[in-house]
Each structure stands twice: as structure tokens, then as C-alpha cells.
């Protein structure tokens with residue numbers, strides 16, 4: 001069932017998708033900066049129940065619903081997103097140097113299907129900038145769980161990819177709570193999708209090695225594409241079971257659904273495939289590992305189904321962009337009333 005949109009949300013949909021997103025973030029920033037603004041955000045948007053707190057990957061989450069990568073890539077809005085009550089925010093994809101992304105317009109709506117076509121090319125202001133933002137935690141963000149999604153610069157030649165991922169990982173290690181290694185930096189260039197066991201291990205093994213020498217433990221997940229074949233999903237599951245990989249985030253946008261168009265489809269067109277991939281990965285790994293479910297989570301019902309499929313946490317993107325921030329409170333109300341528990 002489609003979610004009822006507020007008047008503000010209807011107005012936002014008059015604007016192109018990226019402009020609408022920036023207006024929302026600007027409004028959040030404005031309201032958050034007013035006296036009592038953060039109190040107002042908490043009062044109008046944050047979940048009203050404490051019963052959804054949980055431990056996943058050894059991290060305490062106020063609730064299991066967070067924000068996916070690409071929503072606040074530079075960590076500029078962590079204070080306001082913490083006030084709206086999200087259980088976590090995944091910043092990034094962070095690249096070692098700033099990346100402008102594809103020229104605008106690069107995010108368009110597929111209105112009839114309640115979906116988005118994303119061809120943004122992971123724009124972000126680079127490691128140094130993002131690090132400054134996450135280093136400066138304040139009383140509002142002190143307890144916010146922050147994940148760092150690591151991506152690839154479109155210009156990086158294959159021989160430097162591992163070095164660059166590791167550079168972001170090492171530098172961000174002490175400032176964030178978990179890492180997501182993006183295995184599908186494919187939207188603009190369709191060029192980087194490591195799918196063999198060797199390719200995936202070559203990226204994450206140096207991170208395991210670095211982590212062994214640290215006092216604090218930071219979980220590492222890989223984020224996978226919905227376009228992977230069953231054999232490729234089996235490879236990822238076997239890596240999950242056989243190595244110190246902590247979990248999987250499934251899924252990113254789909255280039256297969258985009259057909260001839262350049263970019264990745266996100267939103268309602270992705271819902272069923274995202275649920276299918278999460279269900280498959282959860283079953284194959286005996287519900288023993290954390291999964292962050294992402295992709296087409298547009299309504300409280302979608303999110304509930306994602307938990308039932310085996311996700312421990314859910315990351316929102318198009319659902320908030322197109323249906324608004326109320327999605328969080330409506331969902332937590334629904335799952336709290338059903339006392340829905342996740343399997344991990």
C-alpha cells in the first residue's frame with residue numbers, strides 16, 4: 001500500500017529529485033538551528049518507543065532503522081538526523097579525494113513506478129572533509145551510530161583500488177562505528193563490480209589485517225548489488241562464513257532494471273528483488289550474520305517485510321526522499337505494536 005504523503009512532501013515532488021532532497025536537508029538544517037529546533041524535530045519525527053533498542057555487531061542501536069549511503073554523503077547533517085531519531089546514519093560513499101560526481105541532472109524520478117534513476121557517481125567532498133565532520137561529535141551525535149561507506153573514485157585505475165579503500169578505512173577507523181565496503185560503485189560508469197572471490201578478498205583482507213592491530217573492533221560489511229547472480233551471491237555468503245567479515249548490506253541500486261538508461265534504479269521497482277536477495281543470503285547463512293536491508297523500502301509494510309526476510313537493520317534512501325521523514329516514526333509504531341523481533 002502506498003504511503004500517504006504530507007503537503008510538504010507533495011510540494012517537494014514538484015522539484016527535480018536532487019533539488020527536492022537538498023531543500024529537505026536545508027529545511028532540516030534551518031529548523032535544527034532554531035532555538036528548540038532539535039527538540040521540535042525529535043517531538044515531531046523521532047520514534048516514541050524505546051522497545052526497539054538492540055545490539056547488532058556488538059553495537060547498541062536505539063532502533064534498527066537508519067539512513068543509507070548517498071543521503072548525507074559528507075556527514076553534514078548528522079546533528080539533525082540524530083534529532084529525527086534514526087538508529088544510524090551511513091555516510092559516504094567516501095573516497096580518498098573529493099569527487100564532483102556526474103554533471104546534473106543526475107537523479108530523476110520514474111514517477112509511475114515510484115522509483116528513482118540514480119546516475120550521481122557518488123559525489124562527495126573527500127576523506128579530509130568528511131573526517132572533520134565525524135571527528136566533531138556533539139551532545140546530539142555522541143550516541144548516534146555512524147557507518148562509513150567506502151567507495152571508489154571513478155578515476156582510480158584498478159591497480160590502486162585496494163590502496164585507496166584502505167586509506168579511507170584506516171583514516172576513518174577511530175571516528176565511526178562500522179564500515180561498509182561498497183562492491184557496486186557502478187552507477188555512473190558501470191565499471192567497478194568485484195564479484196569473484198579473489199576480487200572481493202583483495203579489498204577486505206587488508207582491512208582485516210589492519211583491524212587486528214587495533215584496540216577497538218570495527219565491524220566490516222560489504223554492500224552488494226541486486227544484479228548479482230545466485231552463484232555470485234553464494235560467493236559472498238561463503239566469504240561471510242569463512243572470513244572475519246561481519247555482515248552484508250543488501251542491496252544497492254540496480255543497473256539491470258535501468259535497461260538502456262545510464263544509472264541505477266532505486267525505490268519501489270527494487271523492493272521485491274531486495275527482499276529476495278536478503279531472504280536468500282539470510283537463509284544460506286542460517287540467519288547467523290547481521291544483514292542491513294536496503295532497497296525499495298518505501299512504506300512501513302516494506303520495512304516490516306525486510307525484517308521478516310532476515311534483516312537485522314534497515315537503511316532507508318528513496319523511501320525518505322519520496323515519502324518523507326515520517327516514514328521512520330510510522331514504521332517504528334507499526335513494528336513496536338507487533339512486537340516484531342529481528343532474528344539477529
Ligand SMILES: Cc1cc2nc3c(=O)[nH]c(=O)nc-3n(C[C@H](O)[C@H](O)[C@H](O)COP(=O)(O)O)c2cc1C
Pocket residue numbers: 068069070071073092093107116118120122123149151182223251252253265266267268270294295296297315316317318319
Ligand atoms: C542519489 C543517490 C545516491 C547514492 N549514493 C550512494 C553511494 O554513494 N554509495 C552507496 O553505497 N550507495 C549509494 N546509493 C544507494 C543507496 O544507499 C541505496 O542502497 C539504494 O538507493 C537502494 O535503496 P532505496 O531503493 O531505498 O533508494 C545512492 C542512492 C541514491 C538515490
